[in-house]
Amino acid sequence: MTRTPPPPPVETHRFACAQCGADYRFDPVAGLLRCDHCGHTRAMPRDDAAALPAIREMDFRAALDARLPEQEIEETRVATCPNCGGQVELGADTHAAECPFCATPVVTDTGLHRHIKPRGLVPFALDERAARQAMTDWLGRLWFAPNGLRDYARKGRKMNGIYVPYWTFDADTASRYTGQRGVAYYETRTVMRDGKQVTQQVRKVRWSPASGRVARFFDDVLVLASRALPKRFTDGLEPWDLSALTPYRPDFLAGFRAEGYTVPLEDGYAEATDKMNRVIRRDVRFDIGGDEQRIHSIDTTVRDVTFKHILLPVWTAAYKYRGASYRFVINGQTGRVQGERPWSVWKLALAALAAALLAGAVGYIIAQNQ
Structure with missing residues (x-):
């Protein structure tokens, strides 16, 4: 009888300060671990290529057939948000938290999340x-945003730094196509316009x-x-500079959170296929050439x-302001900001009033001139 190997242990990482025992956090500006309690710092381990696992690709078919080696799988404790569905990894001693995506209180699930390691x-x-x-600069460029929200965001609650999961896919493709190439030409025609004969150029393909x-x-x-x-x-938030990818190391997560993936690998590949097909269609149009193209079929291997x-x-950042919730996300690499656009009712009303007054003034001037 074949014995099923035991599941891999739940991975936990704690980076205790060597001076006071509090937790280190990764400081993105200095590129080291820093203790917020006593200020002690610790250098990140050297990027020794021999000591770190390489960022290697994994076989897609083997993953679908559940044939990945056990060392590529891990189990973590996660909290699932009942509002937005986000899955945030929690430490062994954390049982309740607040969702960093929508500020909803969440409680640790009783089970474990088994997934492919990053x-x-x-x-x-x-x-x-x-x-x-x-984020404050972004809000400042939104003229119709409430002033109070900008002030509240500037000195508001703590923001959450979170590592968000992504899939990347590599694939070698070869496509055969059929279609038509269109070459434009012009014919001269004579037409009657306002009782006169006029010649014009008519485009044809x-x-x-x-x-x-x-x-x-x-x-x-x-x-x-x-x-x-x-x-x-x-x-x-795109584009991302993936040339900055570094082999996964828990040190970089010190003081931050990591979200577990909720889009299955197969679903991720379906979306990647859509992206690749759009590029292939562009390649086919370029290969057909001419002024216009018609694509009848594409067969891709x-x-x-x-x-x-x-x-x-x-x-x-998730903020509640005057009974409404606003969510913002910032690219932690480039500073690019996206979020739910807030509107000030008073500013909208003033803009509408100003537009009405301007239209009335223009109408009055026109009437006077006539």
Whole structure:
């Protein structure tokens, strides 16, 4: 009888200050571990390539068939938000928290989350002060935002630094297509206009059959593996500089949170396929050439699909202002901001009144001139 190997142990990491025993946190500006209690610092371990696991691709088919090695799997304790569905990793001694995405109170699940380990991450480059300044500047450019919200956000509650899960996919593709190439030409025609003969140029297109092949290797097609935030927010945080990816190391998570992925690998690949197909169609149009193109069919063969689970840095803030909730996200690498746009009723009313007065003044001037 074959014995099932025991599940891997739940991974926990604590970075205790060597001087006072409190917790270190990763300081993005200084690039080291810092104790907020006593100020003691500790250098990050050297990036010794021999000591760190490489950021290597994993076989997509093996993952779907549950044939990944056990060392690629881990179990963590997570809290699932009942409001937005986000899954946030918690420490062994944490039983209740607040969702960093929508500020809803959450309680630790009784079970464990078994998932594929992250292979790499982009470390935070902005600290909380810089992220708050980026959000304040963004709000300041929204003229119709309530002034009170900007003041509240500037000196408001603590922001959350969280590593958000993503999938990346590599694939080698070869596509055969059929279609038509359109070449524009012009004919001169004489028409009657206001009782006079007028010549004009009429554009026409001459179509001819087209077929051929295109090939492209896709590297690191990025797909969000979370459903906690509206996709329009996270899409707006792009682009990410994935050349800054470093092998996964728990030190970078000190003082931050990490979200577990909620988009299954297969669903992530489906979205990556949509992205790749759009690029392939663009390649086909370019290959057809001419002034216009018609695509009748594309037959694509995909080979050697691999993937990675990575973490990208995001600062989040959720504010309640006059009974309404506002969520903001900041790219922890570039400072790009996205969020729910707040509106000031008074500013909208003043703008409408100003527009009405301006329209009335213009109408009065026109009437006087006539």
